[in-house]
Amino acid sequence: MATSLNYFAVTFRGLEDLLAEELREFPTVSITQLQYRRVYFRSAYDPQLTGLTCCDDLFLELAQWSGITRDRANISRMQDLLSHINLTDAISHIRQYRPIPNDYTISVTVNHVGKRNYTSAEIKSVAGLHLAPHYIENDSLADLNLRIFIEGDAASVGLRLTAQPLYRRSYTTRSSGSPAKLKPPVAAAMLRMAKVTDAFVDPFCGNGTLLSEGKIQGLDGSGGDIIGSLSRLSIAQWDARALPLATSTVDRIVSNLPWDIQIPIKAGAEDFYASVSRELERVLRPTGKMVLLTTTPEMLQFSQLREVASIEISLFGQRPRIVQYEH
Numbered sequence: 001m002a003t004s005l006n007y008f009a010v011t012f013r014g015l016e017d018l019l020a021e022e023l024r025e026f027p028t029v030s031i032t033q034l035q036y037r038r039v040y041f042r043s044a045y046d047p048q049l050t051g052l053t054c055c056d057d058l059f060l061e062l063a064q065w066s067g068i069t070r071d072r073a074n075i076s077r078m079q080d081l082l083s084h085i086n087l088t089d090a091i092s093h094i095r096q097y098r099p100i101p102n103d104y105t106i107s108v109t110v111n112h113v114g115k116r117n118y119t120s121a122e123i124k125s126v127a128g129l130h131l132a133p134h135y136i137e138n139d140s141l142a143d144l145n146l147r148i149f150i151e152g153d154a155a156s157v158g159l160r161l162t163a164q165p166l167y168r169r170s171y172t173t174r175s176s177g178s179p180a181k182l183k184p185p186v187a188a189a190m191l192r193m194a195k196v197t198d199a200f201v202d203p204f205c206g207n208g209t210l211l212s213e214g215k216i217q218g219l220d221g222s223g224g225d226i227i228g229s230l231s232r233l234s235i236a237q238w239d240a241r242a243l244p245l246a247t248s249t250v251d252r253i254v255s256n257l258p259w260d261i262q263i264p265i266k267a268g269a270e271d272f273y274a275s276v277s278r279e280l281e282r283v284l285r286p287t288g289k290m291v292l293l294t295t296t297p298e299m300l301q302f303s304q305l306r307e308v309a310s311i312e313i314s315l316f317g318q319r320p321r322i323v324q325y326e327h
Ligand SMILES: C[S@@+](CC[C@H](N)C(=O)[O-])C[C@H]1O[C@@H](n2cnc3c(N)ncnc32)[C@H](O)[C@@H]1O
Pocket: 178, 180, 181, 182, 183, 203, 204, 205, 206, 207, 208, 209, 210, 224, 225, 226, 227, 238, 239, 240, 241, 255, 256, 257, 258, 259, 264
């Protein structure tokens, strides 16, 4: 029987359950713990894990440390704990997934939740000394990434499974880089929440993140935006307050609505959302599902559709919600 190893997958705050749902579809996976921004699981080698869509970054777990308090003495304690990690074995597991050169380079990322009397940079420099001569500062040039995630008094230490974080998609490097651009794992989570298995419409598609994410998942997304077509995607130019779509014809609507901070709608936000709500409800089939990312769910007024689920996430320093509606 293939050996099972411990992993942890990092995602956006609020998306932990959807990532766990995606992981449960793997026959090799058994979930051990859900934590803030992380899902812990055991799995035998499965190359498909590197295709997880609701995941920001995926790590082979090297250690779990306890008693990591806010006291500065923990810096030298972590230095000692790092010396007990068997990186050689871990690298040979990662080599099942991808080639790693013998003279590999390794970067370090530290995340900590809550106040401490030491900084991420201090832990990083201790880890860097320990990993010399392989250590490099620049993560995007490194063959490997060591992640130390500290929450409360516990720390998880992991080695990134993939060459680049999973949130990077081939399509993101080609887009125009608008600040409102959706993060791919958030787009994947929205498509999952809407249970899209075939076609969907994004009436405010912007850079087309949802359409591109749908495409790599084999889904048939179409959409439009008031700013019109982007060269790499053929999208319609439309005003979502008057969609050129027949009544009750759309099975799935998945969209990131204009945020209340965006200038064009600031003046008449109430009227804007009232017209948008009417139009979305008109085109959606009675059996359809709609999933919207919005900072202003209270402004959406539907006559028949009701909210069946709502998840608050953290994005661009705000707390928007992914809201699911059905009849
Ligand atoms: C939050 S952005 C969507 C971002 C998109 N999901 C992405 O990843 O690029 C909202 C989009 O709504 C568009 N928009 C604003 N008012 C609109 C309207 N009345 N009809 C259609 N699109 C509109 C904006 O041009 C913007 O691209």
